[in-house]
Amino acid sequence: MEVKLVQLQKHGDDRGALIALEDQKNVPFPIRRVYYLFGTKPGVRRGLHAHHNLRQMIIAVRGSCRFLLDDGRERVELLLDNPAQGLIVESMMWREMYDFSEDCVLMVLADAHYDEIDYVRDYKEFIEMCRGESDEK
Ligand code: T46
Numbered sequence: 001m002e003v004k005l006v007q008l009q010k011h012g013d014d015r016g017a018l019i020a021l022e023d024q025k026n027v028p029f030p031i032r033r034v035y036y037l038f039g040t041k042p043g044v045r046r047g048l049h050a051h052h053n054l055r056q057m058i059i060a061v062r063g064s065c066r067f068l069l070d071d072g073r074e075r076v077e078l079l080l081d082n083p084a085q086g087l088i089v090e091s092m093m094w095r096e097m098y099d100f101s102e103d104c105v106l107m108v109l110a111d112a113h114y115d116e117i118d119y120v121r122d123y124k125e126f127i128e129m130c131r132g133e134s135d136e137k
Contacts, residue, residue: 072130
């Protein structure tokens with residue numbers, strides 16, 4: 001599986017750093033929603049779902065967490081700990097986030113508004129959908 005990590009250009013000077021996010025420039029889709037996860041309790045696993053259509057970019061703007069991506073055939077784990085890296089999570093990717101540092105803030109840019117209908121929260125159903133898609137090819 002190809003993991004898409006966008007390197008975000010750091011601007012700034014001796015006062016500190018600044019990163020700008022612009023859709024269709026360093027964010028490869030129109031930005032329709034921004035949300036952030038913080039205050040995640042120790043030992044908690046978040047995510048545990050896929051999306052039918054949603055595309056997202058995920059940035060650890062502070063702290064770190066581990067990220068699992070699963071496309072139904074392969075699983076990849078990575079550490080998100082760099083505010084200058086954006087992880088692209090495409091549709092139909094199972095994701096889990098865990099090992100959050102106490103100070104972790106994950107910022108997420110999404111290409112659509114919140115819609116619970118777009119979630120696949122059952123792993124078995126997700127795998128069956130992936131198999132169905134690969135049979136069609
Ligand atoms: C994802 C990962 C990285 C809203 O009302 N609006 C929103 O835009 C979102 C994202 C969530 N919510 C509500 C729905 C739940 O009652 O906030 C609550 C927590 O959401 P959820 O359990 O889905 O959170 P995570 O951390 O498991 O997953 C979230 C996103 O939902 C998901 O799309 O990819 O972060």
